[in-house]
Amino acid sequence: MTTLAHRDDDEAASDALGGFTWALARDVRLALRTPSELGVQLLFYVVVVTLFPLATSPDRAMLAALGPGVLWVAALLASLLSLPRLFALDQADGTLEQMALSPWPLPAIVSGKIAAHWLTTGLPVVLLSPLAALQYGLDAGAIGVLAAGLALGTPILSLLGAVGAALTLGVRASGALVALLVLPLYVPVLIFGAGAVDAFRAGMAFDANLSLLGAGLIAAALGAPFAAAAAVRIALD
Amino acid sequence: MLEAHDLAARRGTARLFAGLGLAVAAGEALVVTGANGRGKTTLLRMLAGLSLPEEGEIRLDGARVRPFSPALRAAVAFAGHALALKDELSARENLASLATLCGAHIVDAELDAALDRVALGERKHLPARSLSQGQRRRVGLARLSLSRPRVWILDEPVTALDASGAALLGELVGAHLERGGLAVASTHAPLALPAARVRTLSLDKGL
Numbered sequence: 001m002t003t004l005a006h007r008d009d010d011e012a013a014s015d016a017l018g019g020f021t022w023a024l025a026r027d028v029r030l031a032l033r034t035p036s037e038l039g040v041q042l043l044f045y046v047v048v049v050t051l052f053p054l055a056t057s058p059d060r061a062m063l064a065a066l067g068p069g070v071l072w073v074a075a076l077l078a079s080l081l082s083l084p085r086l087f088a089l090d091q092a093d094g095t096l097e098q099m100a101l102s103p104w105p106l107p108a109i110v111s112g113k114i115a116a117h118w119l120t121t122g123l124p125v126v127l128l129s130p131l132a133a134l135q136y137g138l139d140a141g142a143i144g145v146l147a148a149g150l151a152l153g154t155p156i157l158s159l160l161g162a163v164g165a166a167l168t169l170g171v172r173a174s175g176a177l178v179a180l181l182v183l184p185l186y187v188p189v190l191i192f193g194a195g196a197v198d199a200f201r202a203g204m205a206f207d208a209n210l211s212l213l214g215a216g217l218i219a220a221a222l223g224a225p226f227a228a229a230a231a232v233r234i235a236l237d
Numbered sequence: 238m239l240e241a242h243d244l245a246a247r248r249g250t251a252r253l254f255a256g257l258g259l260a261v262a263a264g265e266a267l268v269v270t271g272a273n274g275r276g277k278t279t280l281l282r283m284l285a286g287l288s289l290p291e292e293g294e295i296r297l298d299g300a301r302v303r304p305f306s307p308a309l310r311a312a313v314a315f316a317g318h319a320l321a322l323k324d325e326l327s328a329r330e331n332l333a334s335l336a337t338l339c340g341a342h343i344v345d346a347e348l349d350a351a352l353d354r355v356a357l358g359e360r361k362h363l364p365a366r367s368l369s370q371g372q373r374r375r376v377g378l379a380r381l382s383l384s385r386p387r388v389w390i391l392d393e394p395v396t397a398l399d400a401s402g403a404a405l406l407g408e409l410v411g412a413h414l415e416r417g418g419l420a421v422a423s424t425h426a427p428l429a430l431p432a433a434r435v436r437t438l439s440l441d442k443g444l
Contacts, residue, residue, distance in 0.1 A: 026334055033325040094319025097287060103311045103340040233305055237288045 012105075019104030023112025024119075031120040037082070042124050045078040049132040060137045067136025068146055068197035069190075074132075075125050075150060076186050079157040082121050083182070084175040086113065086165040087232060100236055106229040114162045114225065122154030138197070145200045145210075149193040152213040159217075159224035160185045166231035189216065238262050239284065239388055239419060243293035246279045253279055255292070259438055261419045263387070266410060266430055269423040271440030277423035278318070278392055280440070284421055285315040285390045297388070314339060314386040316394060320377050324366035328357055328376050331365055336383045343383055351379040355405060370397040378402065382409050389413060391422040404429055 031038055052070045053063055090096040099109050129150050133143045164182035168174040196209035238260065245255040253276030261267045269277050282288045284295060286302065286309040294301050302309040322331045329348060336343045352361045355375040357368075365373065374397050381389065389410070395403050407429030410420050414434050422428060428435070 022334075022337055030323060030325055092319075093323065094317055094321040095323070097315065097317060097319070098321045098335065098338055100305060101285065101287065101310055101313060101315050102338045103307070104338070106305070237304070 015104050016108040019102065019106075019108035020112040020115070022104070023099075023109045024116050025112075027113050027116030028119060031116065038120055038124070041078055041081055041121055042128065044081060045074050045125055045128065046132065048074040048077060050135065053135055063136045064138055064142075064201070067133060067138050068142070068194045070136070071129055071132055071146060072150075072153075072190050072194045075122075075129070075154060076157060076183070076190065078125055079121055079154060079161060080179055080182065082117065083161040083165045083178050084168070086117055086162055087169055087235075088165070088174065091169055091235065096232060097236060100233060106232065107225040110162065110166075110229045110232065111221075111225040114158050114228070117162070118155045118158040122150075122158055126150045126154060138201075142197050142201055145206055146197045148210060149196045149213060152210060152217055153189045153193045156189050156213070156217050156220045157186060159220040162228045163224050163231065166228040166235065169232065169235035189213065192216070238296075238298055239421070240296040240299075241284065241290075241293065242296070244280070244283065244290050244295075245292035246276055246283065247291055248276070248279065254440055257293070257440075261421060261436075263417045263419055264414050264434060266414055266420040266422065266428070266435045268428060268435055268437045269421065269440065270425070270437060271423075275440040277440060281315075281390050281392050281421065281423055282317075285313055286310065287315070311340070312386050313388045313390060314381065314384040315390045315392075316377055316381060317392045318396075320373050322365045322373055322376060324364060327362045327364055328352065328368060328372075329361040332376055332379050332383070335380050339380070339384060339386070341383055341385050347383060351382050354382060355379045356401070371399055371402060374398050375402060375405075378405055378409060381413075387416075387418040389418060389420040389422075391420065391424075393423055393425075395424050395426045395428070 049071060052066060056062065056066065087096060090099065100106055102109065126147060129147050130143045133146055138146065161178070161182050164178045167181065168177045171177055192209045192212045196206040199206040199209060240260045242258050244257040246253045257280070259267060269280060271277050279288070283290045286304045286306065289304050296302065297309060297312060300308065321335060326334065329352060332352065333343065333348055349358070349361070352358050355378045357372060357375055357379065360368065360372065365376070368376070394406055398406060403426065410428060411430055413420060
């Protein structure tokens with residue numbers, strides 16, 4: 001019989017790592033078993049990004065000015081699309097209870113799920129963004145800044161989104177509610193992300209924007225898993 | 238030793254039970270009976286640490302435990318109505334995933350032996366969505382057979398099981414009690430267990 005009263009820090013760290021890797025591997029594997037869902041999200045991103053040049057004018061200068069904002073908003077929407085399912089499926093089949101009762105710390109398991117969410121929804125968007133940016137006539141430097149911003153910013157979207165998804169567990173029409181809860185929190189990410197590209201194109205320093213995104217990522221990574229785990233426990237009670 | 242003192246629960250405005258006390262020692266099983274809506278599941282979820290009692294306290298080996306406390310999570314295996322199976326994964330993958338989540342270090346041979354034991358050996362590579370309700374329950378039995386925690390909390394474990402499945406459940410719980418574990422189960426059908434080890438708590442009386 002093990003007692004957990006006197007565990008040392010090493011043990012706690014390996015517990016946290018165990019929960020993180022378990023959840024990460026499991027969610028990535030589940031996502032790969034249903035590739036159509038991944039495809040739909042990515043297609044959604046591509047279609048939204050493609051609609052804007054069609055709906056506005058083919059003027060290069062205007063498209064280049066519009067581009068960074070549109071690409072960022074599309075990334076936000078693509079990330080939102082899959083958020084309601086992040087915890088709801090696990091709650092429906094009882095896995096969420098087992099996660100909350102696991103000897104591993106729940107925030108570690110939640111972190112693994114968030115990392116898997118980013119790998120399956122955020123990372124593809126980051127990788128596709130240079131291609132999507134070509135439609136807007138952005139030059140190579142601007143595309144680089146855009147992709148760097150998305151690489152720093154999309155994990156923040158997954159982290160903040162997970163808190164919203166956990167808070168709306170068990171609520172009817174949770175999809176719309178998640179969007180209402182989370183979109184205002186996405187605003188700073190949007191401003192700094194799109195702002196970095198605008199600053200680059202205007203020939204100004206853009207590194208402050210990226211540094212702020214990085215700082216936001218660290219703060220979100222330290223806080224969001226705990227908030228989401230607390231919300232999950234409340235939802236189970 | 239799992240104890241509860243003066244537990245009370247309500248659902249909405251209706252009081253389910255109040256002043257409920259129980260104690261289950263190592264090697265004992267407590268069977269909770271009662272009509273539908275009496276609060277069997279509510280009581281079991283409180284004992285498992287999934288929900289906070291409205292009043293009263295739960296003690297594990299004399300120490301008071303709160304919902305989701307580490308001591309409770311290390312000691313308890315909970316099997317609820319929902320089986321925590323993923324349709325996309327095979328029976329074997331589901332079992333491996335759940336057993337790991339519940340803190341067991343399982344080698345492949347143990348997984349296969351557990352699945353053979355619940356007569357799922359030939360179907361272990363089929364996705365869980367193609368299993369019948371009773372077969373899904375059997376994956377749950379296999380998980381229990383690999384489970385290390387000493388407190389088993391089983392909510393209606395006999396549901397959807399056939400006679401041999403129910404007998405298997407009795408064997409598993411019996412072996413668990415032999416090892417010095419304890420179990421709390423809500424059930425309508427009697428469990429095939431040595432009568433000396435089983436006590437019954439009815440939620441129908443005293444309200």
